[in-house]
Amino acid sequence: MGNGWDKIFAPDVVTISVSLNDMSGIYIHIPFCRKACTYCNFHFSTNLIRRSEMLDCILAELEQRCDFLEEKTVRSIYLGGGTPSVLGERELERLFSKIYDLFEVDADSEITLESNPDDLNRDYLKMLSETPVNRLSIGIQCLDEEYLRWMNRSHNLHQAISSVENALELGFNKLTADLIFGLPHRKSADLLSDLEQFKNWGLRHFSAYALTVEPKTVLDHQIKTGKMQPLHEEASAQQFELLMGWAENNQYEQYEISNFAKNGCRAVHNSSYWKGLKYLGCGPSAHSFDGEKRYWNISNNALYMKSIENGQLPLEMENLSPKDRYNEYVLTGLRLIEGISLERALELYPGAEKELKSTVEYFLKLGYMKIRDGGNYALSRQGKLMADYISSEMMVVE
Ligand code: SF4
Numbered sequence: 214m215g216n217g218w219d220k221i222f223a224p225d226v227v228t229i230s231v232s233l234n235d236m237s238g239i240y241i242h243i244p245f246c247r248k249a250c251t252y253c254n255f256h257f258s259t260n261l262i263r264r265s266e267m268l269d270c271i272l273a274e275l276e277q278r279c280d281f282l283e284e285k286t287v288r289s290i291y292l293g294g295g296t297p298s299v300l301g302e303r304e305l306e307r308l309f310s311k312i313y314d315l316f317e318v319d320a321d322s323e324i325t326l327e328s329n330p331d332d333l334n335r336d337y338l339k340m341l342s343e344t345p346v347n348r349l350s351i352g353i354q355c356l357d358e359e360y361l362r363w364m365n366r367s368h369n370l371h372q373a374i375s376s377v378e379n380a381l382e383l384g385f386n387k388l389t390a391d392l393i394f395g396l397p398h399r400k401s402a403d404l405l406s407d408l409e410q411f412k413n414w415g416l417r418h419f420s421a422y423a424l425t426v427e428p429k430t431v432l433d434h435q436i437k438t439g440k441m442q443p444l445h446e447e448a449s450a451q452q453f454e455l456l457m458g459w460a461e462n463n464q465y466e467q468y469e470i471s472n473f474a475k476n477g478c479r480a481v482h483n484s485s486y487w488k489g490l491k492y493l494g495c496g497p498s499a500h501s502f503d504g505e506k507r508y509w510n511i512s513n514n515a516l517y518m519k520s521i522e523n524g525q526l527p528l529e530m531e532n533l534s535p536k537d538r539y540n541e542y543v544l545t546g547l548r549l550i551e552g553i554s555l556e557r558a559l560e561l562y563p564g565a566e567k568e569l570k571s572t573v574e575y576f577l578k579l580g581y582m583k584i585r586d587g588g589n590y591a592l593s594r595q596g597k598l599m600a601d602y603i604s605s606e607m608m609v610v611e
Pocket of ligand 1: 249329
């Protein structure tokens with residue numbers, strides 16, 4: 214990496230002026246992937262040709278919106294997508310130079326790059342180790358050649374293994390891996406064997422998601438046209454239960470329904486979403502939150518670039534009503550180990566009192582919720598298996 218990084222790391226760019234807990238985050242959406250995974254409905258294009266123009270536009274958006282966060286000190290930067298590891302050295306240098314010019318980045322910031330194993334060869338990792346990136350999120354998904362092919366992942370089993378081993382060898386000690394469970398006919402023993410491998414690598418964080426059928430995906434089409442059997446939800450729930458048990462036995466704290474951490478190594482950036490902290494999101498389809506309003510950018514690469522080039526921000530905004538804030542609090546709070554405080558929920562929307570108290574009572578009796586020390590209400594292990602249903606029962610819809 215060239216001299217650009219020396220400038221970025223100059224100590225005088227760092228000012229600690231507010232409590233770490235209040236600091237905001239920056240999310241950058243890199244809307245490109247080498248291949249389209251069959252189950253994925255995130256926003257991305259497999260046409261990488263206009264990557265450089267896209268980066269110009271993202272940098273321009275960052276400039277236009279640098280006052281979005283009142284507090285200029287950021288505590289986390291997250292490059293997500295898409296596949297940010299398609300970015301090369303020069304592109305990363307341009308992106309970080311812009312961010313460090315516009316914002317004060319706290320010295321202890323968590324700076325994450327989402328990556329696919331096929332990009333993480335030793336040369337790329339060496340280059341990354343000289344950038345501000347200090348945490349890698351690796352899209353492993355499963356350690357099984359056949360299923361990786363079935364999902365149309367861009368990596369193979371060998372790359373999955375070598376990406377983690379190389380990253381560890383080159384000093385990346387903040388690693389997290391994504392895992393998919395509920396893959397059709399995949400044996401639970403194989404899922405457990407993947408988890409054992411994560412533990413043996415010494416990973417202190419992983420995220421686990423059930424395979425779901427999202428509209429307009431290849432998987433959706435395959436099921437609708439009879440090329441694939443519908444997914445077996447019960448088998449998926451059984452694997453989730455198994456996974457939660459394994460995590461508990463192996464000292465991984467399930468601090469969020471899909472996220473597991475050892476020794477307190479929770480994800481700073483994602484935790485800030487769940488805590489309702491402010492964040493700025495740039496790039497097509499990126500979302501932002503200023504404490505009161507939500508904003509989301511258009512999910513179309515060509516229209517996003519055209520709008521930025523014309524000097525217009527390609528975003529829509531929603532002012533959150535007290536009911537929206539209550540619903541968001543319940544939805545995200547129930548996913549967290551800390552659960553929800555009834556007082557806080559009712560402060561946000563007092564009109565929900567009668568309904569909320571009787572619904573909580575009902576789920577407590579069924580054993581789907583539990584009362585935590587301190588009085589918050591959280592999902593029990595059984596409750597986590599039907600988290601969507603429980604939160605929808607507690608949300609205010611009319
Ligand atoms: S690499 Fe990630 S973002 Fe890209 S298609 Fe696959 S799952 Fe979706």
